[in-house]
Amino acid sequence: MTDQVELRKKRAGEKAVEWIEDGMTIGLGSGSTVYWTIKKLGELVNKGMKIKGVPSSIRTEGWANQFGVPLTDFQQGTELDLAIDGADEVDPSFHLIKGGGGSLVREKIVNAASKNLIIVVDESKVVSNLGEFGVPIEVVPFGWEVTERRISQMGCRSIQLRKSENEIYVSNNGNYILDCHFGYIENAMNLHAQLKQVVGVVETGLFIGMTDHVIVGKDNGVQVLRK
């Protein structure tokens, strides 16, 4: 990754803390852009801000611990005021493809539990149509081959079982991920609904109608997109 891309991610990630207020409970998304949010949030906590975070991945939990961001979980009747998360693609309706880092299920649970969702991205993630980036689909390992065949019959142009260093990638939930290219997606909500009907599918990386604001990191600053 170039320094310029990293700078754009940093700008977007850091900007998001401006929406965080004392006393809030925050959903902490996953990925290299949210890393900057968590780092900045750690600075604010060290200066006395009182917040708690609910992490959406084991990696995020590690960063929160590293930067001194206090954590909580859903067991304690937690209500999330705000969630901040990254994305792999954002379209003009703020529909998203997420899960490039494999955290889609926990991210969707955290984001759906939050009153508001802010997405932080570098400008390369803002697209006119979803679909260039394959849709990650988390599936139960048992019978994944059958699940894959069913999804292939749904207009999927290519489908790959995600691997990491030649081993099958296993999500934080113990599941596999299929990366599915459908070409440009005309109706993301329909596609998501159809995929969810397939036995063995746990969740899709299509996040529809959840996002309130998008913060875009650019070469010359940040842009805040509002609905």
Ligand SMILES: O=C[C@H](O)[C@H](O)[C@H](O)COP(=O)(O)O
């Ligand atoms: O599973 C990973 C998440 O959906 C990430 O939020 C997404 O992949 C964007 O990550 P990054 O900010 O590293 O591009």
